[in-house]
Amino acid sequence: LLETKKLIVESAFLETSTTPLYKKIIDIKHKATKLGIKQINIFPLFLLPGVHVKEDIPQQLQLAQEHLGEEIKLNVLPYLGNQTSLVHHILQAQFTNLPGEGKILLSHGSRRQEAKQATEKIAEKLGALVAYWSKPSSLQDKIQYFINQGLKQIAIVPYFLFPGKIIDTISQEIDHWQKQLSPVELNFGTPLGETPTLASLIVAELLSL
Template sequence: MTSAYLLVIHGSRALRPQIAAERLAYIVKQQLSLRQLMRISRSLSTKNGTVETSVRGSTALLQSVPSPLIETASLELTSVSLSQRIQQLGEKAKIQGIQNLKIIPLFLLPGVHVREDIPEEVAIARQHLGKTMNLELMPYLGSHCRLTFFLSRQFEEAATVGKILIAHGSRYGGGNQPIESIAHHLQALPAYWSISPSLINPVNILVREGKKSITIVPYFLFAGRITTAIAQQVKQLQLTVPQIKLKMGSPLGATPELARLIIEIIQANLG
């Protein structure tokens, strides 16, 4: 085990996002352990001249593989600052003989948090940890090229089905450009929770276009207060357009598929 990992989320007063983050970290840990086991197993098989491994040998091998050190942290709405969490995990990693700590921002957009806030927290932690721990800030989750594919699976490909991608929205100049680009790629209309255009605008556009149903996919990491409010708004809108079926999609969630994307980000930046 050469690195420890810290998954960073925005933070919330609600418990659901934190529970989901812990669940995702657990899945990432499982997948990293399995990949490490497979590498060791292949290495032993090559030395022994066989690709077969007994069940008893696999169990013993699994028990001998050290569990990856993976934890979570919040940027905001937490009693412990991100820099402090980085320091805590860094000290824990030192005890286990680990000299590298990779920080992965589980953020979907390259906003101020990704560009400024998180790098500043990493810099503070680096000053306290010194040269004994190598801190590496990884690309944010939303930069992964396959994330759009995960969103596309929730949309039905039919001429009579309208598509809407709804995000939180940013008031910073250019802050919503990534959403516009993703929506365009998905042939969907963008909508925002906190700014205009709100959900009702693209719904009205698609109704006028004659769509028979509309799928609304939330561009959020986990379910929480805002996604619950969006789902309630969808129910209210459904009452105003009974001739159209409105279908609410799901946020990305703590899934094995998302865990694989995180591991791909880690492995794409080795070295």
Template sequence: MSSAYLLVSHGSRDPRPEVAMQELARLVCEKLEKNHNQANSEHLVGIAALEMSQKPLHQQIKEFAKTAFGVDNVSENRNQLKILPLFLLPGVHVMTDIPGEVALAQEAIGEDMTIELQPYLGSHPDLKKLLFKQVAKIEAQAWILLSHGSRRPDSQKPVEATAASLGAVVAYWSVPGSLELRVKELVAAGYREIAILPYFLFAGGITDAIAASIEKLKLQFSAVNFHLAEPLGASAELADLIWDLINK
């Protein structure tokens, strides 16, 4: 059985996340070549976006399958396409939207190829190790793990557990529990060196907005030193986690 891999992100109008996704795909290609002696693997690892794309995800999946395997319909039980959601929280996109799009793609392609939806990136236990590396680069009295957040019930629990393992408190960008609120709480508790770790994959419009928000906080709390860490970014270590998940 031949396999191909599609890395699915949220999508963005900012070009930087797509560049980072392309770099991740390249790194996963390298692992495919190394572990399976698969030459010319660039057509077997692709990227797609759930939103901000000209085509719906199920259409992107179908077109990638054609590119990866070379034909519209393949011999029965020979080809397999694995979809890896590059999301950090089990929100609506991970639990509802992507499975729905995968089901539409499978229906369109038929039974000649199997499409498997792999665990989302944020479920990998070793993701914490990458976050620890970010934390180790900055000395601070208190840390805030800043997540996008989700309105889906219970979807915040994984990020809260991650924050606890880092010795950090959680703030959310899009739901209650804002960065400003957490900063006020830490300042009231006497902290004057506060670091913020954006729990995002790549630099983009949101991380720019976070940086701008921190500049405002510096004016509001002039006695506090703020430190802003980098998002995870495309790296060989992140590609290792992706490779692990797509082989589960």
């Protein structure tokens, strides 16, 4: 929590929290009112325009606004992944540092077509193939594709923001495949949120409001 006379910065979660997002916003409203703040800015820390960005967050904000009335305005900022040039820079740096003749950008996957299109556009600029963890066009399929092409080193960069259970599971699966695929080398990168550059962007975005 960061507070000044006119600024409150807090975190809220869409999932894995006992407090729904809309209730968290209502709680923040009480602090904001005391400081004379009339607008709450929401910065979605998501990489793609998927279900959370396009459906879940708007639903939660609608519930919050119904409780808040006209006392405070809710303003949703562009989601983090909309900063395409910086995201591309971070991903490119990872691919540059990971040994790999073949490059795979691994995304979670979404049922929303625009999220898929955004991922494919990023991968195309990086010269990488797209694989999805929860949708068809799997990571294992793309690894096998490169093996069939005779490649011996494959770089895999996760298009995820933070580490967690999914990244742990992916890492374990890659370790398992690595044992079976020797001498092919699978090199796994890190989520974007672990880079100082992205952390600096988040801070700068909040302080610029």
